[in-house]
Amino acid sequence: MGQKKTPSLGRVLLWTYGFSFGLFGLYLLLGGRLDSPGFVLFALLYMWVPGLVALRFASQEGLRLPLALRPNRYWLFAWLFPVGLTLLSIPLSLPFGRWQGLKGLQEAIPNLQPLPEPLLWSLLLQGLLAGATVNLLAALGEELMWRGYLWEKLKAQGFWPASLEIGLYWGFWHAPLILMGYNYPQHPLLGAGMMTLFSILLTPALLYVREKGGSILGAALLHGTLNAVAGLSVLAVERTNDLLVGVLGLPGLFLLAAFNLYLRRRGF
Numbered sequence: 001m002g003q004k005k006t007p008s009l010g011r012v013l014l015w016t017y018g019f020s021f022g023l024f025g026l027y028l029l030l031g032g033r034l035d036s037p038g039f040v041l042f043a044l045l046y047m048w049v050p051g052l053v054a055l056r057f058a059s060q061e062g063l064r065l066p067l068a069l070r071p072n073r074y075w076l077f078a079w080l081f082p083v084g085l086t087l088l089s090i091p092l093s094l095p096f097g098r099w100q101g102l103k104g105l106q107e108a109i110p111n112l113q114p115l116p117e118p119l120l121w122s123l124l125l126q127g128l129l130a131g132a133t134v135n136l137l138a139a140l141g142e143e144l145m146w147r148g149y150l151w152e153k154l155k156a157q158g159f160w161p162a163s164l165e166i167g168l169y170w171g172f173w174h175a176p177l178i179l180m181g182y183n184y185p186q187h188p189l190l191g192a193g194m195m196t197l198f199s200i201l202l203t204p205a206l207l208y209v210r211e212k213g214g215s216i217l218g219a220a221l222l223h224g225t226l227n228a229v230a231g232l233s234v235l236a237v238e239r240t241n242d243l244l245v246g247v248l249g250l251p252g253l254f255l256l257a258a259f260n261l262y263l264r265r266r267g268f
Contacts (some may be wrong), residue, residue: 015057020173032180035217067216079132086232089249099238124232131225135219139227140224164203167201183248198256
């Protein structure tokens, strides 16, 4: 029986970026924008392109991507870490923007009636629920590639070099959406660089959960929950500068860098 051919990493990335950026271009040609009704469906498809590419190449190589459904304490960490990141980023954002509570949410949803401040906690709970269900399934599309296939291919380099390389690839994959105005509408060009830094700094936490938790699902849980709750950090504080406020701004980078230093000092 012949030995299965292992594709080069460059080929895998070419497929990933080619199909992802091609889908993005098609969306634009069809008139799609950030505020288009079909954006959510497009975003879901975009997130799953890397996962489908990863599954294709993993199947060709006979490579096993661990997807065991065995919740453990690292899954609990994955579920709560985004909440801590979001809440801690709020006070760190205050030097750059004024506290506005839920006023930002009311402006984002014009027909929303005045709401009490305790609703912030209710929204966090809803985010936790979404992070463990629909958002997990959406984020799994990305995690199958970045913390799944690529980690299996690069782990021999060591945790930190592989984290850096995966983070760079992941950050670049976000570029079309960021340049379109997603996440950093005030600074789309600088935002592409900021998103790459964020991706690099978040990758160690995702890999930590994936390795310790024994499943890519743990990383998808962290990723999905972060997608669900991170927006509260820019709704609670006036977004005077989207590079300096919230989880995706300077406060989030600082907190992730501190967590990575903690991991490093623990010898991970």
